[in-house]
Amino acid sequence: MQLAFEDFTPGRVFQLGTTVVDREEMLAFARRFDPQPFHVDEEAAKESIFGGLAASGWFTVGLWMRAYADGVLNGATSLGSPGGEEIAWPAPVFAGDELVATMEVLEARRSRTRPGVGLVRLRAHLRRGEQEVFRSTFTGMFGTRDGGGAASG
């Protein structure tokens, strides 16, 4: 059975597994979307505040997003996201890092204007061991089980 709005109860934590940062993919992403020296140039990166080639923060987000799609969204009545209120990269990410992804439900409420749709405020995390490397708080929209909302897929 698909996860619907009703299943996203505050406090519930979804374990989204471990992802390993692939050096070539990290570099290819940075060359296309974020070609700053500390993301694409090994020598420049050594001299930078990161001390070595660091992932673009948006690549890190992408790794979390994929884990979230696989672990939650593609088995859910996901209706997309209007956005969020926090995004943070407390520490740099490097090639070979093993990152553990989680998603926690903070709040859930039904849409006042759209029957069958619920808004879930959630927190994303990627951690390398005890170190948090990505955090975000944003809103996901989900169809309700009890009616009205068009489910995705």
Next chain:
Amino acid sequence: MQLAFEDFTPGRVFQLGTTVVDREEMLAFARRFDPQPFHVDEEAAKESIFGGLAASGWFTVGLWMRAYADGVLNGATSLGSPGGEEIAWPAPVFAGDELVATMEVLEARRSRTRPGVGLVRLRAHLRRGEQEVFRSTFTGMFGTRDGGGAASG
């Protein structure tokens, strides 16, 4: 001369040019990072709230980021970003869309703890005509011209 912290004066707007959404790249990104049906499956997307294949919001962010790197960061003393406080996708983005990117400086202050480093609060925008499709408010760190900070690159 490189852009340094001192050049990011509140109210200054940087025009970052136009980017066109390439269908194949949009799809490849979604398949890897955000494989939800409305991002990767034409038929499912038609039935979704988007009414057609829509870009992953993170792909849209990537397009803005590239424009920002080309137009500002790679000619500046960029030291990365700790994160931001707002991210929004007010309307879906589709293949073939022409998106105009801007960056506006909201606030600028010197770091209290790190000499030679300045923190710039800025607003990112992508627009399709009059329609805003991406907005974010976040902080960039830049080396100051008058001293101390190690510049990138």
